[in-house]
Amino acid sequence: MSTTSALPRQPRRLGPRGAAWFDRGLALGLTGLSVLSGVAAGSLAWIGLGLLQCAPxxxxxxxPVAVYAAVAAASALQVLVLDMPVFSQLAYPVAVYSVARYTSTVPGALALVVGLVAAATAAVDWTSPYVPPNDHPLQQVVSYATTIGVIVLAAWALGTLGRTRAAYVDALRxxxxxxxxxxxxxxxxAASDERARIAREMHDVVAHGLSVMVVQADGARYAAAKDPDVxxxxxGAIAATGRESLGEMRRLLGLLRSEETGTRPQPGLDDLAGLLExxxxxxxxxxxxxPxxxxxxxxxxxxxxxRVLQEALTNVRRxxxxxxxxxxxxxxxxxxxxxxxxxxxxxxxxGSSGSSGSSGAGGSGRAGGGLGLVGMRERVRAAGGTLATGPRGGGGFEVVARVPV
Structure with a gap:
C-alpha cells in the first residue's frame, strides 16, 4: 500500500514559486501605484513614502518581522512628514497580516497592539489640520481611529486564522x-507472521515425510533379502510419501512466493484417522x-x-x-x-538425539538440534493452550497438549 495514495487530498495552495511571484507582484503593484499617485500629486514625499512602505x-x-518593522518605521515617518493619508499606507495591514500569518502568536499580538496605537495616532494627525488647536473633536478622532483599527484588526485576524488553519491541515496530514x-x-x-506459520508447516511436512521414508527404507533394506514383495x-510407500511431501512443499513454497492463501484446506480433526492409518x-x-x-x-x-499429533508421532519414529x-x-x-x-x-x-526444546510443565524434553518440540509449543501457546513433554517414570516418553476451543 502506498502512503501517498492513502492520504487525503491536500487543500490547494500556492507553491513556493507561485508564492514568490505573488509577493513580487503585490510589492511592485503597490509601489507602482504609490509612485504614480505621488507623481500625480507632485509630491516627492508621497513617492518616497511609497517606496519605503511598499517595497519591503x-x-x-x-x-515577516523585519518587513513589518520597516513598514511600521516608514508609517511613523509619515506622521512627521505628512498630515494626510496616502495610498502606500495599504502596505501596513498587509505587513500586519504577514506577521500574524507567518510567525507565532506573540509577534502577531505585538503587531496588533502597535497597529491599534498607530490607528489612534494617525487619527489625531489627520484631523488636526482641520480643527482649531483649542478644540477637541473627539467624535471625529474616534471615528477615524475606529475605522483604521478595524482594518488592522481584520488583517491580524485573517493572518491568525490562516496560520492556525495551516497548522491544523499540517497536523491532519x-x-x-x-x-x-x-x-x-x-x-x-501480518505477512511476516504468515511466512513464519508457513515455515512451521513446511518443517512439519518435511520432517514427517522424511521420517516415514527413512523407516520404510530401513524396512525395505532388511526385507529385500528374504521377501522381495515386502x-x-x-x-512404493516411500515413493508415494515422497510425492505427497514434495507436492505439499511446492504448495507452501508457492504461498511464500505469491503471498496468497492456498486453495487446499488445512488438515483438521477429520484428517486424524488418515494420519494414524x-x-x-x-x-x-x-x-x-x-472421541x-x-x-x-x-x-x-x-x-x-x-500438527501436534503428527510431530509427536514423527518424534517417536526418530x-x-x-x-x-x-x-x-x-x-x-x-x-x-x-x-x-x-x-x-x-x-x-x-536426550542426545531428539528434537530440541524444553518440556514445559512436567519434565525435560528431548534435546537436540531439531525444532519439533519448539514448534509444537509455539502452536499450542498461540492457541492459548499448554504443552507438557518429558520422560515417563516407567520408561518411554510422553507428550500432553491441552488446546482450548
Whole structure:
C-alpha cells in the first residue's frame, strides 16, 4: 500500500514559486501605484513614502518581522512628514497580516497592539489640520481611529486564522501519514507472521515425510533379502510419501512466493484417522482412542491438534527406538481438547538425539538440534493452550497438549 495514495487530498495552495511571484507582484503593484499617485500629486514625499512602505513587501514571507518593522518605521515617518493619508499606507495591514500569518502568536499580538496605537495616532494627525488647536473633536478622532483599527484588526485576524488553519491541515496530514505508516507496518507484520506459520508447516511436512521414508527404507533394506514383495511394497510407500511431501512443499513454497492463501484446506480433526492409518502402515504399534463422534471445533484448533499429533508421532519414529506400544489419546473436555501421545521406548535416554526444546510443565524434553518440540509449543501457546513433554517414570516418553476451543 502506498502512503501517498492513502492520504487525503491536500487543500490547494500556492507553491513556493507561485508564492514568490505573488509577493513580487503585490510589492511592485503597490509601489507602482504609490509612485504614480505621488507623481500625480507632485509630491516627492508621497513617492518616497511609497517606496519605503511598499517595497519591503517583496520579502514579507521570508522575513515577516523585519518587513513589518520597516513598514511600521516608514508609517511613523509619515506622521512627521505628512498630515494626510496616502495610498502606500495599504502596505501596513498587509505587513500586519504577514506577521500574524507567518510567525507565532506573540509577534502577531505585538503587531496588533502597535497597529491599534498607530490607528489612534494617525487619527489625531489627520484631523488636526482641520480643527482649531483649542478644540477637541473627539467624535471625529474616534471615528477615524475606529475605522483604521478595524482594518488592522481584520488583517491580524485573517493572518491568525490562516496560520492556525495551516497548522491544523499540517497536523491532519502528519496524522494521516502516521496512520498510513502504521497500517503498512501492521500489514508487514501480518505477512511476516504468515511466512513464519508457513515455515512451521513446511518443517512439519518435511520432517514427517522424511521420517516415514527413512523407516520404510530401513524396512525395505532388511526385507529385500528374504521377501522381495515386502520390499516392493515398502518402496512404493516411500515413493508415494515422497510425492505427497514434495507436492505439499511446492504448495507452501508457492504461498511464500505469491503471498496468497492456498486453495487446499488445512488438515483438521477429520484428517486424524488418515494420519494414524499412515503411522500404522509405517510400522508403529498404535493404540488409539478418539472421541466418537469427533467434536466440532474451529479450523485453527483442529490444525493445532493435527500438527501436534503428527510431530509427536514423527518424534517417536526418530528418537524412541524400538517400541512395543504407542498410545494416542484425544479427549474432549469442557472447554478444550487434550492430546496425549505416550510410548515405551528409550524415553530420557534419547536426550542426545531428539528434537530440541524444553518440556514445559512436567519434565525435560528431548534435546537436540531439531525444532519439533519448539514448534509444537509455539502452536499450542498461540492457541492459548499448554504443552507438557518429558520422560515417563516407567520408561518411554510422553507428550500432553491441552488446546482450548
Amino acid at each position: 513587501l517583496w520579502w514579507r514571507r521570508r522575513f 502528519t496524522h494521516a501519514e502516521q496512520v498510513a505508516r502504521e497500517a503498512e507496518q501492521r500489514a508487514e507484520l 520390499a516392493t511394497t515398502a518402496l 499412515q503411522a500404522r502402515a509405517d510400522g508403529l504399534p498404535l493404540t488409539v482412542r478418539l 466418537d463422534p469427533l467434536p466440532a471445533v474451529p479450523t485453527g484448533t483442529g490444525l493445532v491438534v493435527y 528418537h524412541a527406538g524400538p517400541v512395543r506400544d504407542v498410545e494416542v489419546v484425544v479427549d474432549a473436555e469442557p472447554g478444550g481438547l487434550v492430546v496425549r501421545v505416550t510410548d515405551d521406548g528409550r524415553g530420557a535416554a534419547a
